[in-house]
Amino acid sequence: MSREVRICENCGVKNTIDKLECEACGYDLSFIAPVTVEENNGAKWKITSTGGSVSAFILGGETIGREGDILSDYVNDSDYISRKHARFEVTDDKIFVTDFSTNGTTINGVRIEKNKMTEINPGDEVAFADMAFLIEHAD
Ligand SMILES: [Zn+2]
Structure with missing residues (x-):
């Protein structure tokens, strides 16, 4: 929205x-x-590109990638991001990411295991292939 x-x-x-x-x-x-x-529809989490040019709210269940639910126009600039690169899950006060990609997802520079929900902490930098984002609590 x-x-x-x-x-x-x-x-x-x-x-x-x-x-x-x-x-x-x-x-x-x-x-x-x-x-x-x-518009923030009650989302507790927000993803912002490291340059700050784009952001999106995360409610949980969103896929990021060239054919993802969020920021697909932006990540389309990367040749390394998969069509459905990773998915976010949100519980009461936690956020997780699951990687499905070829080129991987990193949290603070450490590659996470594929097909496994991995917790993200507020302020972590999450990179999908060559595109980095900051994950924070939404305002
Ligand atoms: Zn004013």
Whole structure:
């Protein structure tokens, strides 16, 4: 899910695009271009590319890969990522990743065992082949 918003330059609040003044601080939004943001549907976890250019929320059950459920446009730039590279699972307060790929998945540089759910800790860097991401608690 995503939606268009105007992000207030003064206070950072995301305003719906029909608002020309910030709901929180009254700042003039009329010159701020709308941007598309991902909606958090109650997800406890978030994945962000190490450069910070893309991110997605993880509810559990998502596959990442060139034909995955999340960030597929972004990971398509890699020749090394499998079509269904890995899958995330989420329990009450934990997140796990299972690798299915040819070129592997690493957590903080250590390759994980294929076809086995492996826990990720908040702040870990997870790399799918040559593409690295940070896993954190969602806001
Ligand atoms: Zn504001």
